[in-house]
Amino acid sequence: MNAVTEIRAAGSRDETFQQFEVTPATPVLGAYISDLHLADISEAAAQELRRALWRYGVLFLRNQQLTPAQLSKAGRLFGPQLEEHTFGKTLVDEGYPEVLVIEQMQSDRAKTTTDIWHHDVTARQHPNLVSVLQASEVPFGADTMWTSAAAAFEWLPQALQVLYLSLDVEHDTTYMALRHDFAPADKLAELVALGETAVHPAVIRHPFNDRLCLFVGNGYTKRVHGYSAEQGEHLIKLAIEQAKIPEIQVRLQWQPGDVAIWDNLGTLHYGVTGDLRNQRRLLHRVAAWSPDIRPSLDREAAIAAVTAA
Numbered sequence: 001m002n003a004v005t006e007i008r009a010a011g012s013r014d015e016t017f018q019q020f021e022v023t024p025a026t027p028v029l030g031a032y033i034s035d036l037h038l039a040d041i042s043e044a045a046a047q048e049l050r051r052a053l054w055r056y057g058v059l060f061l062r063n064q065q066l067t068p069a070q071l072s073k074a075g076r077l078f079g080p081q082l083e084e085h086t087f088g089k090t091l092v093d094e095g096y097p098e099v100l101v102i103e104q105m106q107s108d109r110a111k112t113t114t115d116i117w118h119h120d121v122t123a124r125q126h127p128n129l130v131s132v133l134q135a136s137e138v139p140f141g142a143d144t145m146w147t148s149a150a151a152a153f154e155w156l157p158q159a160l161q162v163l164y165l166s167l168d169v170e171h172d173t174t175y176m177a178l179r180h181d182f183a184p185a186d187k188l189a190e191l192v193a194l195g196e197t198a199v200h201p202a203v204i205r206h207p208f209n210d211r212l213c214l215f216v217g218n219g220y221t222k223r224v225h226g227y228s229a230e231q232g233e234h235l236i237k238l239a240i241e242q243a244k245i246p247e248i249q250v251r252l253q254w255q256p257g258d259v260a261i262w263d264n265l266g267t268l269h270y271g272v273t274g275d276l277r278n279q280r281r282l283l284h285r286v287a288a289w290s291p292d293i294r295p296s297l298d299r300e301a302a303i304a305a306v307t308a309a
């Protein structure tokens with residue numbers, strides 16, 4: 001349903017959009033948006049931008065150069081609340097606690113969670129719906145990749161689709177921080193005290209495009225309910241392997257001022273940071289969420305639909 005099924009010729013525009021130009025980046029995922037500046041966007045353009053996002057999963061806009069205030073305004077196009085990150089560095093001192101600073105040197109490599117396939121902040125009851133990320137300084141090679149969570153599910157054999165449709169997974173921020181050696185000791189104590197955990201279905205029905213999406217990443221996913229730790233680890237690993245299929249991915253080579261907008265329920269992402277050679281990587285992110293939307297699944301109906309197919 002609503003799948004990007006037509007294979008367009010490379011560089012060919014999607015003519016169903018009138019407010020700006022939409023050029024698909026791959027047959028499965030991603031599109032470049034041109035003739036639009038996010039600081040000056042009409043309601044009609046905002047509606048089309050949301051429609052493009054639910055269709056393409058991730059949108060790339062070159063040369064935006066947004067101020068923190070403009071970045072926050074762009075985030076509010078996609079949800080009523082902006083995330084204030086649990087442990088990350090923000091622009092709180094400048095009055096923007098919602099603007100997360102993503103800054104990294106190669107020497108920090110063991111202290112990052114960007115170079116794993118993940119959805120953001122899934123240990124919350126209401127994870128982010130949409131992220132808006134702008135690059136300020138990005139060394140050559142420090143790209144970002146996304147994969148389609150809907151295609152990841154659709155490309156599973158039917159027996160595994162049914163299996164994953166039956167699973168609930170516990171997500172835990174402290175587990176993520178320990179697993180990836182992310183938080184310093186003082187922050188770790190804060191995270192333990194915060195106790196941020198949530199249980200979500202391993203497959204969710206996307207709230208805006210109705211596609212079934214594999215909702216398992218290599219970040220916060222701790223335990224599969226009803227399975228031993230070792231069994232659960234195999235199930236989680238097998239799901240993460242789906243994210244690695246090249247045909248369902250797209251990759252952005254950043255230029256300063258570029259913005260990427262992604263659907264955090266319908267995609268996973270991976271920050272490619274392996275070869276920075278101690279060059280600075282600096283990006284800023286805001287993320288929209290809604291207290292009315294949490295990951296969910298019409299489990300029996302979805303299993304019936306998959307087995308009837």
Ligand SMILES: [Fe+2]
Pocket residue numbers: 114118119120269
């Ligand atoms: Fe992330």
